[in-house]
Amino acid sequence: MRPAFLLGEVANGLRRNTSMFVSVVLVTMVSLFFLGSGLLAQQQVDTAKGYWYDKVQVSVYLCTADSADVSACAAGAATAQQRDQVRSDLDGLDPLVENYWFESNEEAYERFQDQFRNSAVVENIPQESIPESFRVQLADPQKYEVVAAAFDGAPGVESVEDQRELVDKLFAFLNVVSVASVALAGAMVICSVVLISTTIRLTAWSRRRETGIMRLVGASAFTIHAPFVVETVIATMLGAALAIGLLWAMVSYGVSGFLTELLAGESGLVALVGAADVWLISPLLLAGAVALAVVTSWLALRRYVQV
């Protein structure tokens, strides 16, 4: 069978079954869009994790005037002496501590005001209640326990917080989004499989005379099946291309545009997925589309097109 003849048969098939073709394209698009979103959410977790873990890991909060309920703060707000003690202790932990910096009450309050600028909470919390802190970056984030033990309960230290616990909550949320997207994608893939096999069944019926003649004159199974497979591959690849386009639009206008602007200047959560990440998963989506088409049509043809 020559390629020109194959293409002619394919074009004929598409003309005869346009509506089914369009529905296969759309269902594939939606399922791959969800799959892509899941993958991007996962990538977002990885990107943000690296970004966050490189930054703040442990915060050592110093006592404020309001924290008398903590035993180490019974004497009221941390004194300059206590602060210097913590600083020199941090210097002493040299191999464990990569880097640290001090956030003064003014800086902390400014950041707090900025973060909650849309909330009434700012009015109700006096500047004195915002604790000063040491932001500590560890050489090995896993060694958090050692650092925590060194400062927990030290005079003038209200609490030691592993910041990763906070961002981990965000990551847990993103993971749920990712898993949900992939689960939806799974459901949609089942839809695609059913729809593709139904389409092939209908196409096979509308083309039964041609396939009958092909069989009768001794066409190979490959020749008889090829037009069906090629049509399905074209439909799913078109769907994949549209899905990639949608993901790209979502990332460039939604995430990179809107979200970045929203988060700019805040906690520094600017490490977001970008168009490059979409291109990264594109080959995967295309390969998935082709695999979906080939496997499904092979199964459907075995069932509906006798050779």
Added chain:
Amino acid sequence: MIAFEEVSVRYAKGGAWALRDVTVEVGRGEFVFVVGPSGSGKSTMLRLVILERPATVGRVRVAGHDLTRMSPRRVPVLRRQVGTVFQDFRLLAGKTVHQNVAYVLQVLGTKRHEIRHTVPETLELVGLQDKAKRLPHELSGGEQQRVAIARAMVNKPKVLLADEPTGNLDPQTSREIVGILDRINRTGTTVVMATHDTYIVDTFRKRVVQLRDGVIVRDQADGEYAPLDLEVLNSRMPEPEGVALR
């Protein structure tokens, strides 16, 4: 060319036998009428030759292939050596006469320039060289059947099977069609034609293999259709619908 050795066929386990213990041989270049009423097993015999279904018991050999042991991959090779014509023509309605015949060669991957001269040659064989650009619905029944014959012959098969090719045609046209088959036969192609058309069988005087209830009841050179009185009676009895080749 075609040999049946003690072949029996039934379509369902425990069902009735469509063919029973059939042994018959058709030599190279022979012309054979397979006759009998509907449901007597004519179509089943033809279906076995192109391995549309296997024999339940026994062995079928066609053009050197042992069909009992043929792998599914080899079936197309067999079918390329056997042309088939049906009562209902089975032309592709959207394609012209030329395209219908060329379709076979396109499917089999024949080169374009070869198709360009083989198709007109084949149309000439059936006398349709002037109607190459017509669509099937513009042709008479006889002409449509000629297109079907051209399509079956364009690949130059060794065997031509015809399953009731004159079933939809008037006696005059039927005679023309069988005349064409006869001409094809004279060029060396083995022809097996299933029919219950007494007039045709009696006119052409070929070898006749007669079936009744799946059993060969007569195999006669230069035979007529109905030397058995019972046969006429049988053919008028209501019979279950025969199983046609799909």
